[in-house]
Amino acid sequence: MSDRTPMSSDKYSDDLGHDALLPHNTRRSLPIALLRAREAVMAHFRPMLARHDITEQQWRVIRILAEAGRVDASEMADKAFILAPSLTRIIRSLEERGLITKHKDADDGRRVLLEIAPEGMRVIADVSPESRAIYKQLETRYGRDRVEVLLDMLDELATLND
Amino acid sequence: MSDRTPMSSDKYSDDLGHDALLPHNTRRSLPIALLRAREAVMAHFRPMLARHDITEQQWRVIRILAEAGRVDASEMADKAFILAPSLTRIIRSLEERGLITKHKDADDGRRVLLEIAPEGMRVIADVSPESRAIYKQLETRYGRDRVEVLLDMLDELATLND
DNA sequence: CTCATATATTTAACATGTTAACAAGATTGC
DNA sequence: GCAATCTTGTTAACATGTTAAATATATGAG
Numbered sequence: 001m002s003d004r005t006p007m008s009s010d011k012y013s014d015d016l017g018h019d020a021l022l023p024h025n026t027r028r029s030l031p032i033a034l035l036r037a038r039e040a041v042m043a044h045f046r047p048m049l050a051r052h053d054i055t056e057q058q059w060r061v062i063r064i065l066a067e068a069g070r071v072d073a074s075e076m077a078d079k080a081f082i083l084a085p086s087l088t089r090i091i092r093s094l095e096e097r098g099l100i101t102k103h104k105d106a107d108d109g110r111r112v113l114l115e116i117a118p119e120g121m122r123v124i125a126d127v128s129p130e131s132r133a134i135y136k137q138l139e140t141r142y143g144r145d146r147v148e149v150l151l152d153m154l155d156e157l158a159t160l161n162d
Numbered sequence: 163m164s165d166r167t168p169m170s171s172d173k174y175s176d177d178l179g180h181d182a183l184l185p186h187n188t189r190r191s192l193p194i195a196l197l198r199a200r201e202a203v204m205a206h207f208r209p210m211l212a213r214h215d216i217t218e219q220q221w222r223v224i225r226i227l228a229e230a231g232r233v234d235a236s237e238m239a240d241k242a243f244i245l246a247p248s249l250t251r252i253i254r255s256l257e258e259r260g261l262i263t264k265h266k267d268a269d270d271g272r273r274v275l276l277e278i279a280p281e282g283m284r285v286i287a288d289v290s291p292e293s294r295a296i297y298k299q300l301e302t303r304y305g306r307d308r309v310e311v312l313l314d315m316l317d318e319l320a321t322l323n324d
Numbered sequence: 325c326t327c328a329t330a331t332a333t334t335t336a337a338c339a340t341g342t343t344a345a346c347a348a349g350a351t352t353g354c
Numbered sequence: 355g356c357a358a359t360c361t362t363g364t365t366a367a368c369a370t371g372t373t374a375a376a377t378a379t380a381t382g383a384g
Binding site: 325326327328329330331332333334335336337338339340341342343344345346347348349350351352353354 | 355356357358359360361362363364365366367368369370371372373374375376377378379380381382383384
């Protein structure tokens, strides 16, 4: 009787596992597995977004503005999971392209309020149906219930430190 | 009686789900969930890697060389999941720092063969025990069995297109 | 053998990630 | 009211991600 869990498969066994000087098997590491999974998912969306001439991050920003209305930069950084310096550049680019507008908060001069512009709404209307269709196809192929389970497991991993 | 799956929680319910013009709820999307989970995991490793003055990608490269011996650039790109242009820059940087060596393949002049240098082995010896310790702690906190389940689910997601 | 094609790597150009430092506007405590 | 401190956003500098194009070498058809 082995000490392996039922889910672990021998084809992934790590021959170097006994040598503490070497790292553990690259093929079964969470960081790379998460990266690969994310890349596989984004591969479905990226060509479509490229046809509409927006990046993944730009899409996240205008999509959140369409969902939530007016939000400040910090809130956007939280929701879109984009670091402040990146967000500064993305906001500049989106504003130059006329997809969003930017105002100073009257109550707090440090804050920058963001709002979607009509041109941005047009992009939302164009991209959203395609995006939903791609996501639904993905859900169907992977299994709708399993997507939910996976989302729960990922959320728990992301909030381990809270 | 609702049509929700048992795993989905009401706090994530999407009020915009009926409007096809709007994207679906940002909080339950796979791309962002994968990003958040990956960031949470890397947050455990990054400070340690920074103390040793290497990036996550540089660590992946020398770690694979320590595991696999001599590999060419394409194989490295596959294993480390790094795009060719990024890999070119990372190789240049690692070679300049003396952590790896680079040779032309005698049989195929296009190929670049990579090998870890003694200085690189020193980094492996320094970083590896710390990396393993961090990973083990993570496994313990999340649950060793659940990590295996998660890895299997992520692998399936990553190979949906094959 | 040679031309066309395919493969491996690099370069270029731009977007984003990452950390540190900075600037400007709020808050707090005295 | 004001100096110390905190918070928000920006800038800087460097590393990586992403796509397209260029370069060099191999391979295959004829």
